[in-house]
Amino acid sequence: MKIATWNVNSLRVRLAHLLDWLAANAPDVICLQETKCEDASFPREALAAAGYRSAHHGQRGYNGVAILSRSECAAVCRGIPAFADEQSRVIAADLGDVRVASIYVPNGQSVGSEKYAYKLRWLEALAGWLEAELAAHPRLAVLGDFNVAPESRDVHDPAAWEGQVLFSEPERAALRRLFELGLADAFRLFEQPEASFTWWDYRMGAFRRKMGLRIDHVLLSSVLAARCTSCTIDPAPRGLERPSDHAPVVCEIAL
């Protein structure tokens, strides 16, 4: 099973990039974040023509998550159960005997802000839900934009970023809690190049200057991690004309 995640930052704007990438990479499943469209304007037909079924949890203007797959999604769940949230940030589904979740963690804006407090509350609720999901689904994969860099090596300038939003200790602790539930950071199961990042700010030529962070992750339950054969970042789409500010992450699991 080849499974990927990509924050596309507007599915409407990025549809051509996505279709090109799907044709070139042929994943079985891809989790999308920041579709920024309502369900009614989701490009279902264009994706179906490319061979993908879709399940979407959208909203007008902001957020929005989707799962695209070669096979039919079952038992689709939208949002974190028992966590009232007006923002569309979670969708989960069964794909065969693998449970897949596409998640878009709140950005948090700045440490100490109202949005930062919401981010930490949200991550707390996510951990509670994923603990239950793990108990129910030994084969669980959680993919998405976590908006948190786990370690110094995941940040181009850790000294400058220390304590800033995306790399503050409370955020890292919240991410570690997910790892401690038994979810492995698939990327770190393998040797990786230095300066491997998934997001580069649009401003100040950050991509050209390699000023990135690794904030998009593939988390695997122990059963899936044991069968994972590769996990890589594809930075190529970030270099295209009018790109998303995030790169896709691809993970292969021998099932």
Added chain:
DNA sequence: ATGGTAGAAACTCTA
């Protein structure tokens, strides 16, 4: 100390 860019939306917010 601020701004730099992009997207959606609608003259501002979010990232």
